[in-house]
Amino acid sequence: MGAALRSMYANSKYEEVREEWEEDYSPQRFSYKGLYKATKGFKESELLGTEANGAVYRGKLSSNAHIAVKRVSLDAEQDTKHLVSQIVGIGKLRHKNLVQLLGYCRRKGELLLVYDYMPYGNLDDFLFNEEKPKLSWSQRLHIIKGVASALLYLHEQIVLHRDVKAANVLLDEDLNGRLDFGLAIFGTNRNPMLGSVGYVAPELIITGMPTTKADVYSFGALLLEFACGRMFIEYPGKPEEFNLISWVCQCSKRGNLVGARDIRLEGDYVSKEIEMVLKLGLLCVQYNPEDRPSMAQVVSYIDGNAVLPEMPPDTPGISIPTPYHEVLA
Numbered sequence: 001m002g003a004a005l006r007s008m009y010a011n012s013k014y015e016e017v018r019e020e021w022e023e024d025y026s027p028q029r030f031s032y033k034g035l036y037k038a039t040k041g042f043k044e045s046e047l048l049g050t051e052a053n054g055a056v057y058r059g060k061l062s063s064n065a066h067i068a069v070k071r072v073s074l075d076a077e078q079d080t081k082h083l084v085s086q087i088v089g090i091g092k093l094r095h096k097n098l099v100q101l102l103g104y105c106r107r108k109g110e111l112l113l114v115y116d117y118m119p120y121g122n123l124d125d126f127l128f129n130e131e132k133p134k135l136s137w138s139q140r141l142h143i144i145k146g147v148a149s150a151l152l153y154l155h156e157q158i159v160l161h162r163d164v165k166a167a168n169v170l171l172d173e174d175l176n177g178r179l180d181f182g183l184a185i186f187g188t189n190r191n192p193m194l195g196s197v198g199y200v201a202p203e204l205i206i207t208g209m210p211t212t213k214a215d216v217y218s219f220g221a222l223l224l225e226f227a228c229g230r231m232f233i234e235y236p237g238k239p240e241e242f243n244l245i246s247w248v249c250q251c252s253k254r255g256n257l258v259g260a261r262d263i264r265l266e267g268d269y270v271s272k273e274i275e276m277v278l279k280l281g282l283l284c285v286q287y288n289p290e291d292r293p294s295m296a297q298v299v300s301y302i303d304g305n306a307v308l309p310e311m312p313p314d315t316p317g318i319s320i321p322t323p324y325h326e327v328l329a
């Protein structure tokens, strides 16, 4: 048992692995031949990006649907059955601000994940790459609202995202923010901390246990990045500007919280909204997980259905250095 029962196109370039237990998952199963054709044979020109976990290609199916295909290598000891059942489960989630995971294909030592294609790529580029057109404040707020509601939806479905970061927020054709599922959601991220440096909640480094409040922390870091147009942690920065918590608290102490904003916004912003996003960001990145709001509260604050609690910049638990300070100082 467990051996491949059927190997489609054995010994051909379209060879793939299918096992009997996958029969129930056939609606989510893509053929390697179909994906090969969709991506023009995984041609260099269709490559969207290569990250530590694998390469992502743009593709077009025979139905004319645009897709993105992520190729990931599988460890021999990986529990493939469990992984595939997780992929199928995640694929059943439906929310307008999630990047839909359409299905998968499996080859020897390799997994291919198929997603809806997001034409504008990820937020990382728009927020931190000076060469990309800047996002206006109203576009940013629209994206923030979308991502917050997607994360709330995941938590309501008892799913942790585990890797909220700007690179995992993609933009669709209408510039809606769509939360992408990084590999961390499947627990296959080879980074044992689960998540990405800078966005990981301090307690996660010690416990290694992902929680909803750790997702809220990462979302808070993202909020600060949206408003400030800078990465949450910037290595070459001045010590007091090393991370956005210190930077925003400094501005707040000087009585100029809005001064922490992205200068690329120029005059295009609403002070009250920037203030709300910055204050909410600080609330979410508090050191103590119990002090952070839930995603349901976060959505209420963003939608203006609840009043944000006042939190002076010297409140214990916000302006203290993160563990990264000590590691990287």
Ligand SMILES: Nc1ncnc2c1ncn2[C@@H]1O[C@H](COP(=O)(O)OP(=O)(O)OP(=O)(O)O)[C@@H](O)[C@H]1O
Pocket: 048, 049, 050, 051, 052, 053, 054, 055, 056, 067, 068, 070, 099, 115, 116, 117, 118, 119, 121, 122, 163, 167, 168, 170, 180, 181, 182, 183, 184
């Ligand atoms: N569905 C998609 N549509 C369009 N572009 C995508 C899609 N998914 C990923 N990309 C792009 O492909 C590149 C690599 O993405 P990938 O998700 O592997 O990066 P990552 O976020 O660092 O990885 P991970 O989240 O698994 O740690 C990025 O530039 C990303 O914007």
